[in-house]
Structure formats: C-alpha cells, structure tokens
Amino acid sequence: MLKPILLQVLFDKLDRLVDLGEHDKAALSALPQHHKTIPTGGYIVREGTKPDYCAILLQGYAIRQKLSADGKRQILAIQIAGDPLDAQHMFLDCADHTVQALGEARVAIIPRHALQTVVMSRPALTHAFAVNGQVDASIFREWLLNIGRRDARKRLAHLFCEIAVRLEANGQSTTDGFYLPMSQEELGDATSLTSVHVNRSLRILEDEGFIARNGRTIRFPDKAATMKMAGFDPRYLHLGRQSDAVIAESVQNGESSRGAGDRYGRSDA
Amino acid sequence: MLKPILLQVLFDKLDRLVDLGEHDKAALSALPQHHKTIPTGGYIVREGTKPDYCAILLQGYAIRQKLSADGKRQILAIQIAGDPLDAQHMFLDCADHTVQALGEARVAIIPRHALQTVVMSRPALTHAFAVNGQVDASIFREWLLNIGRRDARKRLAHLFCEIAVRLEANGQSTTDGFYLPMSQEELGDATSLTSVHVNRSLRILEDEGFIARNGRTIRFPDKAATMKMAGFDPRYLHLGRQSDAVIAESVQNGESSRGAGDRYGRSDA
DNA sequence: CGACACATTGAACAGCATCAACCCAGGTGG
DNA sequence: CCACCTGGGTTGATGCTGTTCAATGTGTCG
The missing domain is CATH 1.10.10.10 (Winged helix-like DNA-binding domain superfamily/Winged helix DNA-binding domain)
Known part of the structure; x- marks a missing residue:
C-alpha cells in the first residue's frame, strides 16, 4: 500500500490548532504508515495493553470507553475523522481505556516510536500534539459537567x-x-x-x-x-x-473570595 | 522573596513520572517565581481568562470546577501538592474551567512564557509535562466512569x-x-x-x-x-x-469483534 | 451570647431505571 | 419467495436511588 496524502484530514485538524509548516507535514507524511479498515465494533486500542503503533482516524467514527467492575460501560469520548486515537501512548505505558470503531472506520497506523521521534523533534509538531491533547482533556471536563449536572x-x-x-x-x-x-x-x-x-x-x-x-x-x-x-x-x-508565543498581559494579584454570592465564576451561558 | 528549592514537591512528582536530570531541575529552579498563600476559596485560575503565569501547588489542595448554565457546580478534579495547576495554558488560549484553593493553599507562581520556553527547550521537561497532562486526562476519564456508572x-x-x-x-x-x-x-x-x-x-x-x-x-x-x-x-x-523510549513488541492485526459476549474488554476489577 | 457555616435527620417527591412486551426492517436459509 | 431470526426501536407499568424542602443540632468565632 503506497503512502497517499491521506493524512490530509489530520493535517487539516492540526493546522486549525497551530501553524504547521510544509516541512512538518512532509515529516509526518514520510513516516511509515498503512491504512486499514476496521469493521463495526472492531478494537483499535485495548485497555491494559501498550500498542506499538498509533492510529489516526481517517474516516468514520470511534469511541473511547471504560467498563466498571460490574460491567457497566461508560463511553468517554467520540472521535471523528482527523483525530489521533492513541497519541497518549507516546507518553503513557499502558492504555487505561479502550477504543473501538463506531460503524466501519478507516485508520492510518503509524509505528509509535517513529511517530514519537518525529513529533518530539519538531517543535511545531510537539506543540500541535500537546494542544490536541489539551483539547481532548477539555472535552473530558465538559463531559463531566454534562453527565454530572x-x-x-x-x-x-x-x-x-x-x-x-x-x-x-x-x-x-x-x-x-x-x-x-x-x-x-x-x-x-x-x-x-x-x-x-x-x-x-x-x-x-x-x-x-x-x-x-x-x-x-x-x-x-x-x-x-x-x-x-x-x-x-x-x-x-x-x-x-x-x-504559540503569547505576550503576557493579565496580572495576577491576590484575589480572595468566598461567601455566598460570588463563590465561583460563571461557566457556560 | 528568594527562590527556595521549594519546587521540590514538583520535582518529586515529575521525577516519579520520568527520569529528570539535575540540569532540568536547575533550569526549573532558575525560573523567576514567587510563592504565595491563597486563602480558602481563593481563585487561582478563572474560566474565560488567559493567565500570564502558571501556578504550581506547593501545599494544600485545589479543585478544578465548571458551572452549568443553571448554576450547578461540577468539581472536575482535586489537585494535591506538587500538581501543576494550569500547565494547560502553555497550550490553550483561554481557560475553560476555574481553579480554586480548597482550604488554605500555597502556590508557586511562574511567568507562563518563561516556563513554556524552558519546558519546550528541554526534552526531559517537555516529556515530563506531556506525561503529567496525559495522566490528568486519564483521571478525568476515570471520573467520567465514576460519576456515570x-x-x-x-x-x-x-x-x-x-x-x-x-x-x-x-x-x-x-x-x-x-x-x-x-x-x-x-x-x-x-x-x-x-x-x-x-x-x-x-x-x-x-x-x-x-x-x-x-x-x-x-x-x-x-x-x-x-x-x-x-x-x-x-x-x-x-x-x-x-x-521514554520503548521497544515495540505487540503487533497490530485486524481484530474484528462484535456480538454479545466479548463486545468490549474489561476495565477495573 | 449570637451569628454563621456546616452536619444531620425526616418526609415527600421525581427522574430515571428496570422489567417486559411488542413492533419493524433487514438478512438468511429452506 | 416466504418463514424465521435478530438487532434495534418503541411503549407501558412499576419501583428505586437520589432530590428537594425543611427543620434541628453542633462547633467556632467575634
């Protein structure tokens, strides 16, 4: 299988988050990769394992999920085309949740170590993946609010x-x-x-x-x-x-607040 | 205020996650910083702002929280001594949640841009903060399971x-x-x-x-x-x-599974 | 002492779960 | 070509877990 520019959908996503240069995209494209179709419900990452590859979702949907001790499932996130599915394994030794295809999905499989090397050696890519990870975390937080409140x-x-x-x-x-x-x-x-x-x-x-x-x-x-x-x-x-580089402007000064009225700031409107 | 080695508690934490060299710690210690006591309920990060500093929790507890449109609060995480409280602002332009002291807390305040420069220029630190961020995300996921199921x-x-x-x-x-x-x-x-x-x-x-x-x-x-x-x-x-550098061993091969019995893998025991 | 924040307890209620049918479309096999 | 099966979707009846409202207790602090 040749290496098509089919990481395009990943570039689109990362490009939206940070300013990615052509060299950065070229470096990603040059990585060994193959594309694969995952059937409905097929596993992409299994909790408890440490995959040696990273999957990027090219087409379709995937879900992240965990099971409780008594077998109840919680879906943690829904991933769409362009989302890295296990970028976290560049940094964690063991998958703490499972990723499955939702409907038929198409993914790019990249050797984890090669991806890690390229991402960590190119500042713009390091930054892009860091931003992507932080956005994912922000979505988890919103889901907590959604489910909790x-x-x-x-x-x-x-x-x-x-x-x-x-x-x-x-x-x-x-x-x-x-x-x-x-x-x-x-x-x-x-x-x-x-x-x-x-x-x-x-x-x-x-x-x-x-x-x-x-x-x-x-x-x-x-x-x-x-x-x-x-x-x-x-x-x-x-x-x-x-x-990326931002000029500081706000100033931290000792706010202290408690009491009924303004105990905490506002969230969504 | 002089610069005590009081980031020690941060070093302890990062050191547990990755192999941090003395130079890395020295670089962090050399950053401009001041320490501050936050009263009970005091704000450390406010949703909707972009702080120009990063706070590290040195002593006490802090919580992350969001409010729903109708004013109900969801606490998202509890942070303990050694935890970075807004490392995410090295990568995101706007705080999506609020951080407050739980009881009286002591924090180190570091200019965001200086921290970002040091962290991104030293691979071990880049890695350490990336790991820390991924662990935080994993905790959010477990909280989703906890609250949801x-x-x-x-x-x-x-x-x-x-x-x-x-x-x-x-x-x-x-x-x-x-x-x-x-x-x-x-x-x-x-x-x-x-x-x-x-x-x-x-x-x-x-x-x-x-x-x-x-x-x-x-x-x-x-x-x-x-x-x-x-x-x-x-x-x-x-x-x-x-x-950090791991040798690949597991092999990805086209698993496909569905049907009642083994639709998804197990989670906590 | 009085004020205040928080913990505790009771009673009534509601949102969502559970259990159990039944329906419907699509696929399979005789 | 139809009978059957199966995986969802839909609906009803009933009950439990956790909410709401409200009152009372308790420790701390000025």
Whole structure:
C-alpha cells in the first residue's frame, strides 16, 4: 500500500490548532504508515495493553470507553475523522481505556516510536500534539459537567451539538444534519442513561423541535435554540488557532473570595 | 522573596513520572517565581481568562470546577501538592474551567512564557509535562466512569481511594488517614450528589466499616476492602515511571469483534 | 451570647431505571 | 419467495436511588 496524502484530514485538524509548516507535514507524511479498515465494533486500542503503533482516524467514527467492575460501560469520548486515537501512548505505558470503531472506520497506523521521534523533534509538531491533547482533556471536563449536572434531555442535545460543531470545524460539512451511527443504547452509554430513557428523551427533543431525526441522521431545525437549551458553549472545544508565543498581559494579584454570592465564576451561558 | 528549592514537591512528582536530570531541575529552579498563600476559596485560575503565569501547588489542595448554565457546580478534579495547576495554558488560549484553593493553599507562581520556553527547550521537561497532562486526562476519564456508572456509595469511596493513593505516591504519607478539607456539599459537587445524600452515604460507608471519619480526616480500617468495594484500580493513575523510549513488541492485526459476549474488554476489577 | 457555616435527620417527591412486551426492517436459509 | 431470526426501536407499568424542602443540632468565632 503506497503512502497517499491521506493524512490530509489530520493535517487539516492540526493546522486549525497551530501553524504547521510544509516541512512538518512532509515529516509526518514520510513516516511509515498503512491504512486499514476496521469493521463495526472492531478494537483499535485495548485497555491494559501498550500498542506499538498509533492510529489516526481517517474516516468514520470511534469511541473511547471504560467498563466498571460490574460491567457497566461508560463511553468517554467520540472521535471523528482527523483525530489521533492513541497519541497518549507516546507518553503513557499502558492504555487505561479502550477504543473501538463506531460503524466501519478507516485508520492510518503509524509505528509509535517513529511517530514519537518525529513529533518530539519538531517543535511545531510537539506543540500541535500537546494542544490536541489539551483539547481532548477539555472535552473530558465538559463531559463531566454534562453527565454530572445536566438532565437527560440536555445531555443528549449537548452531545449532538458537540459533534455537529466538531464536524463543521474540521470542514466535514453538515449543512443538512449529520450521520451518527450510534444505537440508542450507545447514546445511553455516552450519557449515562438507559436506552429506554434515551428513546423517550429523543422523542421529547423531537416533539419540542430541538432535533429532527431520519434514521441515524440528526438535523437541527433551529441550531441556536438547541445550543441555548443544552447550555452548549463551544469555547471548551478551543476551535481557533492556539497562539504559540503569547505576550503576557493579565496580572495576577491576590484575589480572595468566598461567601455566598460570588463563590465561583460563571461557566457556560 | 528568594527562590527556595521549594519546587521540590514538583520535582518529586515529575521525577516519579520520568527520569529528570539535575540540569532540568536547575533550569526549573532558575525560573523567576514567587510563592504565595491563597486563602480558602481563593481563585487561582478563572474560566474565560488567559493567565500570564502558571501556578504550581506547593501545599494544600485545589479543585478544578465548571458551572452549568443553571448554576450547578461540577468539581472536575482535586489537585494535591506538587500538581501543576494550569500547565494547560502553555497550550490553550483561554481557560475553560476555574481553579480554586480548597482550604488554605500555597502556590508557586511562574511567568507562563518563561516556563513554556524552558519546558519546550528541554526534552526531559517537555516529556515530563506531556506525561503529567496525559495522566490528568486519564483521571478525568476515570471520573467520567465514576460519576456515570457507580452508585453514591462507591463514588465517594472511589474518590477517597484516589486521593489517598495519590498522596502516598507523592510521599505525602498518610499511614493514619488523610485530611481532606471538603464540606459535604463540595463532596457532592465532586460526585454529582447532593450534600444530603453525601451525608447519608458517608454514614453508610462508616457503618459498614469502609471508612472512618474524624472531622475531615478520613481513614480506611481495611483499605483493600474499600478499594475492592469501590472498584478502584490504581492503573489509571499511571503511577510508575513512564518509559521514554520503548521497544515495540505487540503487533497490530485486524481484530474484528462484535456480538454479545466479548463486545468490549474489561476495565477495573 | 449570637451569628454563621456546616452536619444531620425526616418526609415527600421525581427522574430515571428496570422489567417486559411488542413492533419493524433487514438478512438468511429452506 | 416466504418463514424465521435478530438487532434495534418503541411503549407501558412499576419501583428505586437520589432530590428537594425543611427543620434541628453542633462547633467556632467575634
């Protein structure tokens, strides 16, 4: 299998985050790689192992997940085309969660050590992967808020908003809705709900006009309204380019605050 | 204020994760820094801002938190001495969550740009901060599982286990229990429960002999039993030293799996 | 002492889970 | 070509876990 420029979708994503030079892209493209199709449900990373390769999602979707001791599944994140699926293994010795294809997916497989060498030897790439990792962490944080503090209806709506916005940001345009190959049970595992309650909540969202469904394709009749209802604020996705060298401007001075009113700052609007 | 070797607690932590040389520590120590005491509840990072400094927690505790649109708070993480509190701002332009002192805390304040320059110019430091960031992300993932899939009793027990183990790992020994300056409402915000239910669940844990309380000091009469009950498996903390250059050994081959039985791998025991 | 923050307890309630049908579309095999 | 099977989606009835509201207890501090 030759090496097509099919990491393009990764470049698109990284380029959006930082200013990547042609040499950096060339260095990535020059890495040994092969592309592979993973069937629905196929494993890409298994918890407890240390893969010697890194996978980049080229097409389709993948999920991160963990199981509790009594076998209940929690989906931790949904990855879309362009997302590195196990960049974390450049830094961690053991996978702490599992990654599986959602629907049929296409991935690029790159030897971990080779990728690590290139990424760590090129400042722009080091930076790009660091930013990517921090954005992932920010998404985990928002999911904690979503699952911990929003009701079923808002949780689902928020999830849909996130995916729609991330797809758009990557230029995987979704003017007329987007296809999301998740069963209602999987939606439940992503939102900590049962499939039964997902079903009912989806119906309510639909009846209220916040979403429209056609099979597993989701559309927003009024996207702004849905975002508002779900408390979705895209800031946590850090979509813009993250400036590298920044001039300091704010000043730290000893704030101290407690008491009822302003105990903590505001979050999403 | 002179520059004491008081980043020692940070070195202890990073040293545990990667092999840090004396020059690396010296470079960090040489950074301009000042130390500061933050009162209970004082802000260290505010959501929506871009601080020009990075704070390292030297003593005490801090929490990360977000608020939902309707004002409900979710605590995202608990930070202990040695933890960088906003290393993420080396890579992100805008704070997506807030960090506050839990009890009185002591922090080292380092200009962000200076820290960034040193960290990015020294491979061992680059690696150390990358590992640290990935471990933080792993903890967020486990919290998603905790909040999403465990009942109140296990959630609280799991939280206590995590803090105990992390304190121990950093040599902040806790042979006889540990002090955790969180109100029951704060415990509720960390576990997505109400303070009332936290109160009742704590009593149950105590009656069952899984924990012992003395004010805000927690002890485990039988730590192994508590860990087992909570489904706590410390792997997600990635406590050991994360090897830098690793020889590849496992081989990726096209696994495909679906169907009822083995749809996904196991998580915590 | 009085104020205040927090812990504790009780009673009523609600959101979501559980259990159990039933339906529907698509694929398979006789 | 149809009978059957299977994996979802849908719906109803019922109940539990955790919430809400509210009152009372308790330790600390000015």
